[in-house]
Amino acid sequence: MSDETGGWFADATPDEPERASAAIRQRSADAPGDWSTRAVDAGFAADETAYYDALHEATLAATRTAVREAERADDQQLMHAVRAMDDCERTANELAERLHEWAGSLFAGAGTGIDGARDVADRDPDGPAEERAVALAERVVELADEAADLRAHIERTAPEVAPNLATLAGPVLAARLIALAGGLESLAKKPAGTIQVLGAEDALFAHLRGRAPSPKHGVIYVHEYVRGTREEDRGSAARALAGKLAIAARGDHYRGEFNPAIERQLEERMATIRARGEADE
Amino acid sequence: MSDLPAGVERRRFDGEKRLATQGPPVYGEPTADGWRAWDARRSKLGAMLETGMDTGLAGGETVLYLGAASGTTVSHVADFAGPTYAIEFAARPARDLLDASAPRDRLFPLLKDARTPETYAHVVEPVDVVIQDVATRGQAAVANANARFLDEGGLLLAAIKARSEDVVADPSAVFERELDTLRETYEILETARLEPFHEDHLGVVARRRA
Ligand SMILES: C[S@@+](CC[C@H](N)C(=O)[O-])C[C@H]1O[C@@H](n2cnc3c(N)ncnc32)[C@H](O)[C@@H]1O
Numbered sequence: 001m002s003d004e005t006g007g008w009f010a011d012a013t014p015d016e017p018e019r020a021s022a023a024i025r026q027r028s029a030d031a032p033g034d035w036s037t038r039a040v041d042a043g044f045a046a047d048e049t050a051y052y053d054a055l056h057e058a059t060l061a062a063t064r065t066a067v068r069e070a071e072r073a074d075d076q077q078l079m080h081a082v083r084a085m086d087d088c089e090r091t092a093n094e095l096a097e098r099l100h101e102w103a104g105s106l107f108a109g110a111g112t113g114i115d116g117a118r119d120v121a122d123r124d125p126d127g128p129a130e131e132r133a134v135a136l137a138e139r140v141v142e143l144a145d146e147a148a149d150l151r152a153h154i155e156r157t158a159p160e161v162a163p164n165l166a167t168l169a170g171p172v173l174a175a176r177l178i179a180l181a182g183g184l185e186s187l188a189k190k191p192a193g194t195i196q197v198l199g200a201e202d203a204l205f206a207h208l209r210g211r212a213p214s215p216k217h218g219v220i221y222v223h224e225y226v227r228g229t230r231e232e233d234r235g236s237a238a239r240a241l242a243g244k245l246a247i248a249a250r251g252d253h254y255r256g257e258f259n260p261a262i263e264r265q266l267e268e269r270m271a272t273i274r275a276r277g278e279a280d281e
Numbered sequence: 282m283s284d285l286p287a288g289v290e291r292r293r294f295d296g297e298k299r300l301a302t303q304g305p306p307v308y309g310e311p312t313a314d315g316w317r318a319w320d321a322r323r324s325k326l327g328a329m330l331e332t333g334m335d336t337g338l339a340g341g342e343t344v345l346y347l348g349a350a351s352g353t354t355v356s357h358v359a360d361f362a363g364p365t366y367a368i369e370f371a372a373r374p375a376r377d378l379l380d381a382s383a384p385r386d387r388l389f390p391l392l393k394d395a396r397t398p399e400t401y402a403h404v405v406e407p408v409d410v411v412i413q414d415v416a417t418r419g420q421a422a423v424a425n426a427n428a429r430f431l432d433e434g435g436l437l438l439a440a441i442k443a444r445s446e447d448v449v450a451d452p453s454a455v456f457e458r459e460l461d462t463l464r465e466t467y468e469i470l471e472t473a474r475l476e477p478f479h480e481d482h483l484g485v486v487a488r489r490r491a
Contacts, residue, residue: 007403008403008404023403027403029403032402032406033402033406033407035403035406035408036406055389055404058391059391060390063375063378063391063392064379076473125298268358
């Protein structure tokens with residue numbers, strides 16, 4: 001059976017829900033047609049009732065798949081955003097350093113970093129060299145502002161993409177972990193020990209070549225639970241955090257629902273680890 | 282006041298007369314005797330019916346609904362209409378739209394962009410009525426692009442949100458501009474502001490021109 005007119009059912013039969021669902025998602029037509037009549041004529045459905053029943057099933061399946069794809073695609077957007085944010089921050093800081101050297105030779109008391117660049121950008125240039133330096137300062141400020149906007153965007157979207165991870169790690173660290181793993185799905189498939197050292201790949205390879213101790217943590221170092229724990233216990237803290245992050249990533253990828261129990265369990269575990277330090281004092 | 286479409290009635294919920302349709306509940310609305318209240322404050326089409334606009338709906342029509350969101354309004358539409366196609370382009374609300382559609386065997390949810398009708402014209406048949414509530418920039422242009430699903434004389438029921446077009450301009454000026462764009466394809470039959478149910482929204486009843 002075939003229908004040359006381009007309806008969604010053209011190369012499917014009612015017992016092939018996968019194909020019908022793919023056709024609904026991927027095909028197109030310039031103009032609508034009397035699809036129910038044509039589907040019956042083409043032998044796709046016995047009558048109009050059977051046609052609409054098949055359409056109902058196919059649209060539900062197609063939309064369920066499309067929703068899942070769209071949500072998965074969102075982690076791709078999050079990865080782009082966090083990488084762009086890091087690039088903007090890094091570039092702004094590098095340029096601010098260059099600017100600081102330059103501005104120091106032109107203006108008295110030029111400050112350092114982005115704040116220094118803001119000061120320079122506000123100055124009235126006198127002569128062509130100052131004009132260039134002030135213009136560069138303006139670019140630095142714009143880049144820093146863009147990084148801030150990207151951060152706000154990540155803070156808004158990460159909880160949608162990965163509610164558990166964003167709660168446990170904070171939205172930006174959650175986005176960074178997803179980016180380092182290459183997506184939420186691959187993060188969800190990584191063991192806790194790998195998540196613990198994500199972002200410390202150089203140190204890890206040095207260790208594997210026998211030239212360094214094994215790293216205790218990668219980017220999760222910025223998390224308060226790691227950074228705020230005393231040196232001797234930092235390894236345990238990083239391990240405990242990574243374990244719960246792995247559970248969070250799996251929950252976000254496979255179920256997509258928020259589970260407050262993960263955070264409670266981590267809080268309890270951290271209290272135990274930190275109590276050791278207090279007992280020693 | 283014009284007649285309600287068959288399948289829509291004013292019924293008493295907690296002592297208050299409200300619009301209602303018959304079907305499984307969707308958004309926590311009050312129910313009684315198999316009827317569920319249709320909240321005009323959460324539905325522009327509900328507000329158009331409440332404010333007495335002549336929607337031309339009789340019940341049993343085939344419908345293309347643009348901007349279905351989580352299915353609040355389109356579920357009521359499917360309760361009294363015939364085959365109903367629901368277009369929504371955001372994944373989050375579409376998830377709830379799936380739940381509203383599952384028990385309604387003539388409600389067909391589609392995750393598609395209403396600005397590109399060719400991505401669903403292979404599924405949607407010509408319909409009697411296009412209902413639109415997309416609340417995004419270029420609302421009249423969306424209605425024009427979807428006129429291909431209507432035969433001559435087919436109905437458009439649209440809610441136009443002033444703020445979606447321009448957050449600062451005077452709403453009346455925005456409405457005039459959108460109506461001008463609509464006139465390229467439609468004859469405007471009736472317009473009314475949807476206050477007090479929805480602020481800065483214009484309800485529009487229009488008919489596809491030849
Ligand atoms: C005001 S809400 C609709 C509420 C819904 N009509 C109801 O009463 O239950 C507007 C919806 O239109 C959707 N939307 C906006 N632009 C769209 C487009 N181009 N295609 C499809 N949906 C769109 C938005 O995602 C949003 O869910």
